[in-house]
Structures are given as C-alpha cells and as structure tokens.
Amino acid sequence: MPIAPTGGGRRPPRRGRVRNLALAAASAALTVPLLTVPSDAARTTAPRTGFELSGGARWTTQAEEASLLAALARRGDRVSVRRIGTTAQGRPLRLVRLGSTEPDALTVLLVCGQHGDEPAAREACLSTVRDLAHATDARTRAFLARTEVLVVPTANPDGLAAGTRGNGDGVDVNRDHIALRSAEARALAGVLRDHEPDVIEDLHEYGATVPYYDKDLLVLWPRNPNTDERLHDEAHDLAVDRVRPAALDAGFSTGVYGVWTDPDTGRPVRRTAGDGQERILRNVAGLKHAVVLLVESRTDxxxxxxxxxxxxxxxxxxASQLVALKALFRYADERRAGIAAATAHSRAAGSDDAGPVVLGGADDEAPAPGDTLTDPPCGYRLTKEQFARVRDELALHAVTSRPDGDGVYVPLRQPARKLIPLLLDGRAAYHLTNGQPDTAC
Incomplete structure (x- = not known):
C-alpha cells in the first residue's frame, strides 16, 4: 500500500546522543514539568504515586491510585473525581476533571492505559493530574482557568490487574469503540458524548521491531478518511510539528506509529498498523469532532x-510520555482558537448533509471499489426489533432518531453524519445492524 510522507520536521540527532539524553531524561522522569516547574512548596505537599515513591521500581497500585485521587478531590472545586462505569470484575472506571467549567473553555481529554499491559502511559497521567492540581505558577493557573482537563487515568482496570492487553473478558478495548460491548468502551463513549472534548490524547506503549520500528516515541493522528479535513490537519500538525520536535529536543527518537522505516534512508517501507478502521478510539473520536493524538512509548x-x-x-x-503531554498542553493553549474553529466546522458539516461517506480506506490508502457512498442515503430505517438491540449504543454515539411507523428513522442530517453509515450500513465492516437505506431524498 502507498505510504504518505511521515513528516516530522528536523533531522533526528545521532543515535548516541539520543541514548545519552534519553537516559538523562529517564533519571529525571519523576519531575518532568507540564507547563512550568512546580514550586517547591507544591512538591512538598503533593501526594506521590507508588511509581515515584519506589523510584520507578514498581507501578502504582490501583489502591494507591484511589488514595491519590481521593486526596486530590479533597482540594475543593479545583479537582473532581467521579465514577463513570464499573468493569466486569467490579473495578471502578474513574474520570478526573480539573480546570475551567465555563461553557467556552477548551476541553482536553487524556485516555490512559486502554491496554492493561502498557502501564507507563497510566503513570504519566497520574503524575500529570497531581501536578496540575498542585500547580501554583501563573502560566499553569491561567491555562486551567480557560481549559477543562479530563483524565481517565486507568481505562482498563481489569487488564491492568492481570497484566493483559484485553480487559477481564479478553476484549481489546481499543477495538470496541463502535460495538461498545465492554463497560470500558461504553464509559469512554459516554465521556465523548457528554463532554464533547476538543482535543484527545490516547496514551499507549508498543514493542519494537528492530531495525524498522524502534523509536523511543511514536505518534499518529486519525487516519479514517471521513475525518473532517480541518480536524485531520490539526491532528497531523500536533503529532508531527509539536510532539515529535519536543521529543527530539528531549533526546528521544521519534517516528510515526505503524510505519516501518528504512534505517539507512529514513524513508517509510510499509504500514503494518495505524489504519483508518473506525472501531479504534483514535479514529472514532476524530469522527466525533475531536483533534486526536495517539502516543506510543517503546517498552524494550x-x-x-x-x-x-x-x-x-x-x-x-x-519520561517520554510526559514530554508528549507537555507538548500537547502547549499546543492546546496556543492553538485554542484554531482548534475551536476546526471542531465547530466538523459538527456543522454533518448538519449540512453534503459530500460522500467512505466505508473503508485511510488517509493514505484509497478505499476499495464500492466502498464510497458518493450520494449517501438520506437516512436509515430500523425495525422496532433492530432499534431495541442498538438503541443504547446509538445514544452513546450521540446519534438521534425519530419514530417511523413501527420502527425508527435515523437521518444523516446531524453532527454524527459521517459516523452513521459506519454504524448502520450493512456494507460497513463493523456495523451494529443492517439498516434500510432511504434513498428517496
């Protein structure tokens, strides 16, 4: 398949320099600041994670997480913590909120540890929540005054407890954002629907494939071809022009997730992951009008x-995850007007009800013949039985419908326009049900 240029700005530093700087960064990983350095007083009074207390010798336990979040919630209206779901094994799914509650605030969402065997992402999120809650410097306080920061610190508690990629039922949560069969994916869908985040970072880890796929930190944007062009460009620029240069400056080598690169020429060889399938959070969140960044730190x-x-x-x-988070926050702070314009344009485009909808492909891969709905239907009709099976999922996806005889009618003219055929058209790879297309527009 064709591979689009990966971009990435400047030429990476020499390998030896990267390793030396990365080791230095790792030794200081527990004090990487977000916007500016926390005050000494804040560091003294702030609770610490189990990872920090052990010098990185072990990961923070879920009991320690609960204690840390409870301590932060006692700080008053600056931090709130609420339960947004319960896993199959009875563990809580929590959402932390910091910063502004004003309706015009930019909303940033961090989704941490969808895969239970990728714990470094979660640690970065926990220390980030703590540092934002205890920040005293003017710049961070100003950022929080105009930004709502939402964090799901442990998006897969059962998988974390078992040390497995999937949840307690073996479901890969990051392949469940269309079907919404798992409690974890349903909770995240509810957050996207209720809070409508403008910027989302999805934090992961990966194992290297030497020599083609072995960078310290990999990034990616939504590749689904239905993503609004402005959102796509914002997300691409965030990954390539913000996070990658910041990682390089911190001494980490970087690349594009899913793309093997020739170590001698630096040119892409093939794409092995990171496609446009809509059931992945990175892609479905783009279809739900967010600027989305995927970050993957290397475990080896x-x-x-x-x-x-x-x-x-x-x-x-x-440390590499914290560098990416710092770059994300600075991007959100500096580009908030452009981000708001892009998310608003994406929502409005659905109500305009114009343009094709694509059932396959990616931003660098043409859809298969027959996968493009050049003239999409006006909507889809569902029988009463079909609607009963999928009504909860449609509601979580923020898809509206109206009564239609004995069933319901789902019009395309709504903000979820580009998502609806992926949910209801029988030709879509991960559709919920086979709706009857209405072509009598």
Missing part, C-alpha cells in the same frame, strides 16, 4: 544500563 530496554536496571527503562518510558 534500550541499553545495557536499562537491561541491568529495569527501573531505568520504566522511568525512560514515563
């Missing part, structure tokens, strides 16, 4: 020092 030990000291490896992983 990178040096003899890391092999001898696993804690050094873990601190490097968390």
């Amino acid at each position: 030990a990178l040096s003899a020092e890391e092999r001898a000291d696993p804690a050094l490896n873990d601190r490097r992983r968390v």
Whole structure:
C-alpha cells in the first residue's frame, strides 16, 4: 500500500546522543514539568504515586491510585473525581476533571492505559493530574482557568490487574469503540458524548521491531478518511510539528506509529498498523469532532544500563510520555482558537448533509471499489426489533432518531453524519445492524 510522507520536521540527532539524553531524561522522569516547574512548596505537599515513591521500581497500585485521587478531590472545586462505569470484575472506571467549567473553555481529554499491559502511559497521567492540581505558577493557573482537563487515568482496570492487553473478558478495548460491548468502551463513549472534548490524547506503549520500528516515541493522528479535513490537519500538525520536535529536543527518537522505516534512508517501507478502521478510539473520536493524538512509548530496554536496571527503562518510558503531554498542553493553549474553529466546522458539516461517506480506506490508502457512498442515503430505517438491540449504543454515539411507523428513522442530517453509515450500513465492516437505506431524498 502507498505510504504518505511521515513528516516530522528536523533531522533526528545521532543515535548516541539520543541514548545519552534519553537516559538523562529517564533519571529525571519523576519531575518532568507540564507547563512550568512546580514550586517547591507544591512538591512538598503533593501526594506521590507508588511509581515515584519506589523510584520507578514498581507501578502504582490501583489502591494507591484511589488514595491519590481521593486526596486530590479533597482540594475543593479545583479537582473532581467521579465514577463513570464499573468493569466486569467490579473495578471502578474513574474520570478526573480539573480546570475551567465555563461553557467556552477548551476541553482536553487524556485516555490512559486502554491496554492493561502498557502501564507507563497510566503513570504519566497520574503524575500529570497531581501536578496540575498542585500547580501554583501563573502560566499553569491561567491555562486551567480557560481549559477543562479530563483524565481517565486507568481505562482498563481489569487488564491492568492481570497484566493483559484485553480487559477481564479478553476484549481489546481499543477495538470496541463502535460495538461498545465492554463497560470500558461504553464509559469512554459516554465521556465523548457528554463532554464533547476538543482535543484527545490516547496514551499507549508498543514493542519494537528492530531495525524498522524502534523509536523511543511514536505518534499518529486519525487516519479514517471521513475525518473532517480541518480536524485531520490539526491532528497531523500536533503529532508531527509539536510532539515529535519536543521529543527530539528531549533526546528521544521519534517516528510515526505503524510505519516501518528504512534505517539507512529514513524513508517509510510499509504500514503494518495505524489504519483508518473506525472501531479504534483514535479514529472514532476524530469522527466525533475531536483533534486526536495517539502516543506510543517503546517498552524494550534500550541499553545495557536499562537491561541491568529495569527501573531505568520504566522511568525512560514515563519520561517520554510526559514530554508528549507537555507538548500537547502547549499546543492546546496556543492553538485554542484554531482548534475551536476546526471542531465547530466538523459538527456543522454533518448538519449540512453534503459530500460522500467512505466505508473503508485511510488517509493514505484509497478505499476499495464500492466502498464510497458518493450520494449517501438520506437516512436509515430500523425495525422496532433492530432499534431495541442498538438503541443504547446509538445514544452513546450521540446519534438521534425519530419514530417511523413501527420502527425508527435515523437521518444523516446531524453532527454524527459521517459516523452513521459506519454504524448502520450493512456494507460497513463493523456495523451494529443492517439498516434500510432511504434513498428517496
């Protein structure tokens, strides 16, 4: 398949320099600031994660997480923590909110650890929540005054407890954002519907494939071809022009997720992941009008020092995630007007009810013949029985319908226009039900 240029700005530093700087960053990983350095007083009074208390020798337990979040929630109206769901094994799914509650505030959502065996992302989120809650500097306070920050610190508690990619039922949560069969995906869908985040970072980790796929930090944007062009460009620029240069400046090598790169020429060889399928959070969130960033830190030990000291490896992983978060916040603060315009344009485009809808492909891969609805239907009719099976999922996807005889009618003229055929057209790969297209527009 054709591979689009990966971009990425400047030429990466020499490998030795990258490793030396990465090791230095890892040793300081527990104090990486977000916007500016927290005050000494804030550091003294702020609770610490289990990862920090152990010097990176172990991951924060879920009991420690609960204690930390409870302590932060006692700070008053600056932080709130609420339960947004319960896993199959009875563990809570929590949403942390910090910052502004004004209706015109920019909303940033962090989704941390959808895969239970990728714990560094979660650690970065927990320390980020703490640092924002205890920040005293003027710049961070100003950022929070005009920004709502939402964090799901542990998006897969059962998988984390078991050390598995999937949840307690073996479901890959990050492949469940269309069907919404899992409690974890349903909780996240509810957050997207109720809070309508403008910017989302989805934090993950990956194992390297040397020598083609072995960067310290990988990034990606929504590749689904139905993503609004302005949103796509904002997300691409965030990944390529903001996060990658920030990672390079911090001494981390970077690349594009899912793309193998020739180590001698630096040119892309093939794409092995990171496609446009709509059931992945990165893609469905783009269809729900958000600027989305995927970040993946590398789990493999990178040096003899890391092999001898696993804690050094873990601190490097968390440090790279924190660098990406810092770049994301600065982007959100500096580009808030452009972001708001892009998200508003995406929502309005659905109500305009114009243009094709694509059932396959990606931003760098043409759809298969027959996968483009050049003249999409006006809507889809569902029988009473069909609607009973999918009504909850449609509601979580913010899809509206109206009564139609013994069933319901789902019009395309609404903000979810580009998503609806992916949910209800029998030709879509992950459709919920086979609705009857209405072509008598």
